[in-house]
Amino acid sequence: MPKLSQIELYLDGNYSKEDKKVFLFKSRCLCNFWEREISKLKFTSKYSRINVYVTDGSTEIRVQPMKVVPFLEVVVHYPLEKISHLKDSQFQQHYIRILEKALSAAISAMPIPLEQSLDILQRFEANNYENEWVQSEKVSAKKSIESKVIATLSMHEFKLTQFVYLDCKLADQLIIVKTLPRELLFNSYLGKLSISKGNILEYKKGKSTLSQFDLTSAKFI
Incomplete structure (x- = not known):
């Protein structure tokens, strides 16, 4: 069923x-x-x-x-x-x-x-009509890295924001995308975080790379 x-x-x-x-x-x-x-x-x-x-x-x-x-x-x-x-x-x-x-x-x-x-x-x-969730999270104690991609859906827009913390401090943040509040428009951005062999923190949906953060230089690429 x-x-x-x-x-x-x-x-x-x-x-x-x-x-x-x-x-x-x-x-x-x-x-x-x-x-x-x-x-x-x-x-x-x-x-x-x-x-x-x-x-x-x-x-x-x-x-x-x-x-x-x-x-x-x-x-x-x-x-x-x-x-x-x-x-x-x-x-x-x-x-x-x-x-x-x-x-x-x-x-x-x-x-x-x-x-x-x-x-x-x-x-x-x-909760004052709030709709927010953690879409993806990546933690590496070995590298002292924590990153979250937060999805926020309001009556006017959908927004994905990535936060990157190094040694428990906010290193940078990035608005990955904004769309109208409709799943047909934003579902293709609901991906996952991973760390590549090149020391790059990536947020990807399928084969599409939506953000890259260079852990060596501590900057979004």
Whole structure:
């Protein structure tokens, strides 16, 4: 059985194309946080992804399988103010309430770790809507080196920043990339740190080298 690992928020046809785009991009900060936390549970279900459609019409909550298997569709009635007038904190509050309604409804179609899911949303809210994680870390006691690549996902951008510490002191830092907050744009930058035979600290995704730090000169190349 597949693992429940994805959730996506959409506005329905009652909203403009621009509103739909803004709503989708800004929702990824919370949705990505939920996805990463829920994946730790390794929860299996007949559905791996929940698509949530938000409508301001009279439609009641509707839960049904999608033609694309194994996706589940959840339609929730949730009137929104004009998207362009919303502050970031208001967006986040709306996203949390929408997901609470959608996840509570989804349980009618599939087993779901609802208590844990709601706890994830509460932790996100309590942590001031922050979504940050250590993408990769490399420690070499022999060389007195520690390096971390920190991923930060906000409502406006995704950013990868590398920090290099030599003898417990920050030697340098580098912003590896900034993109719009959408996994299709930043997943190709989620790599790993390693130290090459040439004494180069590298951050790579597959065959692509995204950063190089010369441990001899203590500088990014």
